[in-house]
Structures are given as structure tokens and as C-alpha cells.
Amino acid sequence: MKQSIREALPGLDLVLGWEQGWDALHATPLFIRKAEDVDRLILGPTCVQSLAVQLPSLKGKKVGIVVKGCDSRAVVQLLRERLLDRAEIILFGFGCDGVVSLKRLTKVLGDLDSVTSVKKTDDRLVVESPDGRREAAFDDVCAPKCLDCAWPNAVESDHFAGPRLEPRPPAESKTALERFEEKSLDERFAFWKREMERCIRCYACRNACPMCVCRDKCLAVSRNSKFVSQEANPSESFMFQLIHVMHLAGRCVSCGECERACPMDIPLGLLRAQSTAVTEELFHEQAGTDPEAPLPLLTFKTDEETIEERD
Amino acid sequence: MPASPGVDSGNELRILGFLCNWCSYGGADSAGVARLEQPTDLRIIRTPCTGRIDPLFIVRALINGADGVLVSGCHPGDCHYVEGNFHARRRLETLKRILPVTGINPDRFMYTWVSASESGRWQEVVREFTARIHTLGPAPRMSDTLTETLAAEGLPMQATNGVK
Numbered sequence A: 001m002k003q004s005i006r007e008a009l010p011g012l013d014l015v016l017g018w019e020q021g022w023d024a025l026h027a028t029p030l031f032i033r034k035a036e037d038v039d040r041l042i043l044g045p046t047c048v049q050s051l052a053v054q055l056p057s058l059k060g061k062k063v064g065i066v067v068k069g070c071d072s073r074a075v076v077q078l079l080r081e082r083l084l085d086r087a088e089i090i091l092f093g094f095g096c097d098g099v100v101s102l103k104r105l106t107k108v109l110g111d112l113d114s115v116t117s118v119k120k121t122d123d124r125l126v127v128e129s130p131d132g133r134r135e136a137a138f139d140d141v142c143a144p145k146c147l148d149c150a151w152p153n154a155v156e157s158d159h160f161a162g163p164r165l166e167p168r169p170p171a172e173s174k175t176a177l178e179r180f181e182e183k184s185l186d187e188r189f190a191f192w193k194r195e196m197e198r199c200i201r202c203y204a205c206r207n208a209c210p211m212c213v214c215r216d217k218c219l220a221v222s223r224n225s226k227f228v229s230q231e232a233n234p235s236e237s238f239m240f241q242l243i244h245v246m247h248l249a250g251r252c253v254s255c256g257e258c259e260r261a262c263p264m265d266i267p268l269g270l271l272r273a274q275s276t277a278v279t280e281e282l283f284h285e286q287a288g289t290d291p292e293a294p295l296p297l298l299t300f301k302t303d304e305e306t307i308e309e310r311d
Numbered sequence B: 001m002p003a004s005p006g007v008d009s010g011n012e013l014r015i016l017g018f019l020c021n022w023c024s025y026g027g028a029d030s031a032g033v034a035r036l037e038q039p040t041d042l043r044i045i046r047t048p049c050t051g052r053i054d055p056l057f058i059v060r061a062l063i064n065g066a067d068g069v070l071v072s073g074c075h076p077g078d079c080h081y082v083e084g085n086f087h088a089r090r091r092l093e094t095l096k097r098i099l100p101v102t103g104i105n106p107d108r109f110m111y112t113w114v115s116a117s118e119s120g121r122w123q124e125v126v127r128e129f130t131a132r133i134h135t136l137g138p139a140p141r142m143s144d145t146l147t148e149t150l151a152a153e154g155l156p157m158q159a160t161n162g163v164k
Helices: A002-011 A035-040 A051-058 A069-080 A102-109 A176-180 A185-198 A204-208 A234-248 A257-261 A269-283 B024-033 B055-063 B084-102 B119-136 B146-153
Strands: A014-020 A027-032 A063-067 A089-094 A117-121 A124-129 A132-137 A159-161 B015-020 B042-047 B068-073 B109-113
Touching (some): A002 A035, A002 A063, A002 A089, A002 A159, A014 A035, A014 A051, A014 A089, A027 A035, A051 A069, A063 A069, A069 A089, A102 A124, A102 A132, A176 A269, A185 A234, A185 B084, A204 A234, A204 A257, A234 A269, A234 B055, A234 B084, A257 A269, B015 B024, B015 B119, B024 B042, B024 B119, B042 B119, B055 B068, B055 B084, B068 B084, B084 B109, B109 B119
Parallel strands (some): A014 A063, A063 A089, B015 B042, B015 B068, B068 B109
Antiparallel strands (some): A014 A027, A117 A124, A124 A132
């Protein structure tokens, strides 16, 4: 990977990757502009955040980007929506066997200070810190999206490093959405009400989302928004979340960034999972897998096989 | 047909209808001209086309206290703008199927097609939809206090990270 970035660097303005953050558990974005920056690049279970979120704002520059499977789907979806120019992007793909969720890791191992090393060995994660060595089953501490990841390899890449991995067999236990669906509608409503009481409308979910591309033209923060007021209460927060969901219908690449970025730990992935399931069921396609396919909600068929006629 | 619920019985609910100017609005108008009796719960908003309807209009209405939302436009193939209702069909169906995860009953939202000449069909649509919403009763509100919702759910009040 480092070799191919070094070779491509002279023709690029910058390459986006990850470097180690303030301790071994945290990776932070790395902007590679010079050959010596390449040495700081790391790849591994701590390279969580999707760097694709940066790309639309870098339009016009020639940019390289290091991508996991889910990140590459975001790039492909942006290409599909003509928000990026394929000629300006160089993809450095690799096969990812899962990333760590710091929230889940803290639940299993407790607070972890000044971690010195994080290693993944087969199905376990070993964390070393001055307090000693602790380990956990990887499935218990990985990001929920990794449990049944069908796209471990970059779906599109100009350079691919390392072996291509097999998709994970779907987890046998029920998905979070399936468990949620066991609740009645009233319970679900009460659930969201309770969650939305905690939503602080910080928009971290939106800012982390690689498919949220309106940026400072976002409907939710417009000075004279007709859809949400600036008032902070559960119904306005829920309205904001549903704007996000509807604007991502058929576009969400299930990268889980919204849920990861949420400081209040609100399970936003449930809403996304439903929208993804619905659009797949209706339009038989997955976002971010084919850069040429038309967008399902910007096209139609005169006879929809999947939609019951309402005459 | 049972007597229509509504303003006379004092149990009127709030139902919002988004009607296409070219078909369903005309259909509702001719139903009125023909003096076909209809429930009074429906408040109509006239739109240029169902293709103009952002699914978020419906979400906003349901969150802001509508007990039901009805969208009605031209039959597919008959759109004044040729393809407006084809686009609308995909969006509205997507919304309808996303609603269950939010806990908002998807039965509170219906979309259908009624042409300008179908005044009888319009009467039927409004009567059936209104009856359905009356069976469901008033919609739960996010703006109700949390305590009320938890009580309805039979759950104790929980600490919510210091937020009210």
C-alpha cells in the first residue's frame, strides 16, 4: 500500500489515509502531501472513520484516498451521483476484516487509558496499556456493521493492497432491526421519543455522513427552514432525523458513521437499516455498488413490479 | 355506509389531504357539486401534482399532530406533467415502508389515485380513510410529555443523562 501511494503521489494533490492518534486505540485522518508523510500511514482495526466524507469538498483537486469496503461504497455512490469526477480520484483499496467500536470496546473492557498497542489476532482483540494486557472476542467489540459485512473489499480501486477477503457469513443472531421489530408500534414510538429527548441536535450524524452533501445548504439549518424549527425538543429532533433518513433513502451505504459519531449514543442505525432494507426490496439494488446505475428515486418504471397498484 | 363521524358528533380528527390540482382536487370538487356526503375531518391542500409532494410534507404533518395523511393524484399514466405521479409513487411507497421503524403507524398514511371524473370513488376513498383513522384514534404525539408516554407504555421514568 505505502509503495503504491509513494508511486502515485507525484501526480496527486494529496492522499487521504489514517495515522495513529493520541494513543494506539485512536486513528486520526492523515493528509499525505509529501513522500515522508507516507510512513505515518496505518491500516488496521482502529481505522474506523470514513474518509470519503472529505471528498466532495476537495472537488477540483486530484485526490488519492485509502478505502475499506464500506468507504469505497460511499465513493462509488458519490461518483454515481456525479458529485465526484472519477478522473480526479485515485482509490487505494484493501480488504478490511472489521474495525473496532470504541463504545462497544469500553462496554466490554471498561475505560482504557493510554493504550500502547492494539492487535487483532484471528477472532480476538488484544489491547495493551500500562495497566496490563486485556483482550476480548472481536465480535463483541467490533463495529456492529462489521458483524455481517458483505463488502469487506473495496468495490472499486485503482490499487489494491493485500489479499481479497471473503464476505462474512451473515450473523446467525437477529439483526438489531429484527429485534426492534418485535416491539409494537407504540413501543417503537415511545422508544424514539426517549432517544430524541437525548438528541442534542449537534449534527455530528450529518457531518460524519459521507452521503450528506448539502453541507451549508442543509434543510435543517436553513435560516427560514419550513421543516424544522431551531427549538430543541423531541419532535423537532425526530423531524431532523427523518429528514436525514428520507434524504438518504436509496443512497445510504450503511457505513454506520452516523451512529458512531453520535455523542449521545442514539441507535440511528435502526432508521438507516429500515430505509436500506426498503429500498433494496423495492428497487433490487444496493447503494454504492455500481457507479453507472441510475438513482432509484430519480427514475421510475411505468409498471412497478414491486409496488402494488392503488387503483 | 355508517353515518360519517365528524364535526356533528364532536369527535373530529385531523386528517390532511394533499390533492393533485388536475385530478383528485377536481374529483373532490365534483363530489361536492354532486352533493355526495363526506366526512368533515379532511383538510385539503391543493398541490400542482403529486410529484410536487416531498415525502417530508407527510412526515412533518404526522409529527406536527395530524392523525392521518391522504395523498391522491392522477392515475399512473394520466399525469398532466406526464411522469410526476410515477416519481411520486416511488417516493410515497418508500416513505410508507419506512414509517414502521419510526413507530408511526403506516396505516395513518395512504396514497391513492382518483381522477377528476370519479366523484363517487372520491367519496368512497374519504369515507374509508376517515373510518380507518377513527378506528386508530388520535395519533400519539412526540410533544406529549415523556412521563405520559412512559405511563401509557407501563414503564417507570428513567434517568436521561440529566436532560429534562
